[in-house]
Amino acid sequence: MTKRALLLVNPHSRRGQEARLQAIQELQKSGLELIEESAEKPQGLPDLIRQYSQQVDCVIIGSGDGTINAAVDALACTHLPLGILPLGTANNLARNLGIPQSIPAACQIIAGGKIRRIDLGWVNGQYFLNVAGMGLSAEINKHVKKEFKRRWGVIAYAVTALQVLWHTRPFWAEIEGNNQSVRVKTLQITVCNGRYYGSGFSVADDAQIDDQRLDLYCIQIQHRWHIITLLPALLLGKPTPGVLTLQAKEITISTRIPQPIDADGELASKTPAQFRVIPQALSVFVPQPVPN
Numbered sequence: 001m002t003k004r005a006l007l008l009v010n011p012h013s014r015r016g017q018e019a020r021l022q023a024i025q026e027l028q029k030s031g032l033e034l035i036e037e038s039a040e041k042p043q044g045l046p047d048l049i050r051q052y053s054q055q056v057d058c059v060i061i062g063s064g065d066g067t068i069n070a071a072v073d074a075l076a077c078t079h080l081p082l083g084i085l086p087l088g089t090a091n092n093l094a095r096n097l098g099i100p101q102s103i104p105a106a107c108q109i110i111a112g113g114k115i116r117r118i119d120l121g122w123v124n125g126q127y128f129l130n131v132a133g134m135g136l137s138a139e140i141n142k143h144v145k146k147e148f149k150r151r152w153g154v155i156a157y158a159v160t161a162l163q164v165l166w167h168t169r170p171f172w173a174e175i176e177g178n179n180q181s182v183r184v185k186t187l188q189i190t191v192c193n194g195r196y197y198g199s200g201f202s203v204a205d206d207a208q209i210d211d212q213r214l215d216l217y218c219i220q221i222q223h224r225w226h227i228i229t230l231l232p233a234l235l236l237g238k239p240t241p242g243v244l245t246l247q248a249k250e251i252t253i254s255t256r257i258p259q260p261i262d263a264d265g266e267l268a269s270k271t272p273a274q275f276r277v278i279p280q281a282l283s284v285f286v287p288q289p290v291p292n
Helices: 016-029 040-052 065-078 092-097 104-110 136-143 146-152 154-164 226-236
Strands: 004-009 031-036 058-063 082-086 113-125 126-128 131-135 171-177 178-191 214-220 242-249 250-255 260-263 266-270 271-287
Touching: 004 040, 016 031, 016 104, 031 040, 040 058, 058 242, 065 092, 065 126, 065 250, 065 266, 065 271, 082 092, 082 104, 092 250, 104 126, 104 271, 113 131, 113 178, 113 242, 113 260, 126 260, 131 271, 136 250, 171 214, 171 242, 214 250, 214 271, 242 250
Parallel strands: 004 031, 004 058, 058 082, 082 271
Antiparallel strands: 113 126, 113 271, 131 178, 131 260, 171 178, 171 250, 178 214, 214 242, 250 271, 260 266
């Protein structure tokens, strides 16, 4: 059982201060000694984690996937286990790991001490936890308002998606992986490290966050509105005509016109892009296995 933890809570996350106070109470009740710092400025998290790395046994982050993404580099370097309090909008990392939205339940998982080594994705020198993408997803993350997202959650993404569809144009891309190459006209390319991305979409039935592979999902369409007919398949992660899938340890994507790339909901890079999986790069507290 971990005895001392660095607690980093984003006060501007959807459940903010109320969740913070509840988490402190639950974690202290379980016997943890807490060192608390604010996660209000995600860009400062790596320095905080390195600053306290010799004083704590783990790091607990209460926020969304984008804030956790900002801390990943320091977590991977210091080898400190990560405890997750899902306070964001989609919380796909928690979903991938079976961590519930309930703060008391998430705290009990941390107190239980069960650790799982998970993979990280990597694109152009930057880690990602769940997903990196280009096309429609990058446009949505570029235009969605933070206050709108904080108040309305996934609804904010859906409304913004309808707005950006009006001006998002299909683009040509060359995708290489597993010694094969394909040229596509697409509106969206998604590269997943785990199973869940977006608003709970599933990239593949058998995808896991520790399967040492990346799963690519590419929507091949001639017109932006064709995406509506593909929504059921996108939600379930099922193969369907018009969707290219690829599983590989390394993937290269080049485009005629540079395309922005978002990683875990934050704009991160541009094409050309090199993706790879970094196996067992991060330790995370997860639920205890259910006895048979």
